Amino acid sequence: MTAFFTALRFAGWTAALLPLQMILVRFNLPLAKRIPMIYHRGVSRIIAFKIERHGEMSHTRPTLFICNHTSYLDITMYGAVLPGSFIAKVEVRGWPLFGLLARLQRTVFVERRAVRTAEHRDEMQQRLEQGDNLILFPEGTSNDGNRVLPFKSAFFGVAEKEINGEPLTVQPVSICYTRLDGIPVGRTYRPIFAWYGDMEMAGHLWNVFGLGQTTVAIEFHKPVTMAEFKSRKEMSAHCHRVISEGVSRGIHGRLGKPAKHAWWASKTA
Numbered sequence: 061m062t063a064f065f066t067a068l069r070f071a072g073w074t075a076a077l078l079p080l081q082m083i084l085v086r087f088n089l090p091l092a093k094r095i096p097m098i099y100h101r102g103v104s105r106i107i108a109f110k111i112e113r114h115g116e117m118s119h120t121r122p123t124l125f126i127c128n129h130t131s132y133l134d135i136t137m138y139g140a141v142l143p144g145s146f147i148a149k150v151e152v153r154g155w156p157l158f159g160l161l162a163r164l165q166r167t168v169f170v171e172r173r174a175v176r177t178a179e180h181r182d183e184m185q186q187r188l189e190q191g192d193n194l195i196l197f198p199e200g201t202s203n204d205g206n207r208v209l210p211f212k213s214a215f216f217g218v219a220e221k222e223i224n225g226e227p228l229t230v231q232p233v234s235i236c237y238t239r240l241d242g243i244p245v246g247r248t249y250r251p252i253f254a255w256y257g258d259m260e261m262a263g264h265l266w267n268v269f270g271l272g273q274t275t276v277a278i279e280f281h282k283p284v285t286m287a288e289f290k291s292r293k294e295m296s297a298h299c300h301r302v303i304s305e306g307v308s309r310g311i312h313g314r315l316g317k318p319a320k321h322a323w324w325a326s327k328t329a
Contacts, residue, residue: 070269074161093143109273111278125138128303137276138235147168148162168180188218205237219292234303279306279315
């Protein structure tokens, strides 16, 4: 029953904000940049995911946030705390519901083919020059949540160029699902939150709706610029190392006391 009522609340919240965001995006109104964060914060409350923030988020605009990726749940968790648009594989555009939500968040869709890399880099640079923060998953896919896959350094090419005459600020950010109903989530059970491989999304989402109160740790690491590195590969390696260390701290409960501001609600049914 918990999953059923949570699904109803999710559907109602989505139906309430969807038409508004469609109008805002259609007419390119400033509020279109804020509604996604409001939406994701509402969803995190509905599904009872407590987001604990560690470290200081970059307030420089624009910022390219570099994030590890476990599942589609990351979109809501990052989206609740990061003001920006995601960079996603083009296949997401065609997903039922989630594809529409991605488009309404002004997601930048990219193809995996190397021949389109320069074109996608130009599109990302244009958005950054407009002052939009971007959120990038350089692993290129999701995983079981216990590790960070190798980064694709080509994505970091956008950081090689200055944005409006200034070096682009790049901030590594790590996410880890740490507790379920107050009990630490071990290596065996952490994949409950992961969505990867051939998993069926509808069934996975239904299971998420039926979970108890979940704690999610998001850690903001020190921002950097390309001026600190010899190449995009070196920057990619640095971000991978920093994020991997953050995930490890989260898994082993070594993140320390979180910031005061965290989005939370108890699930009711």
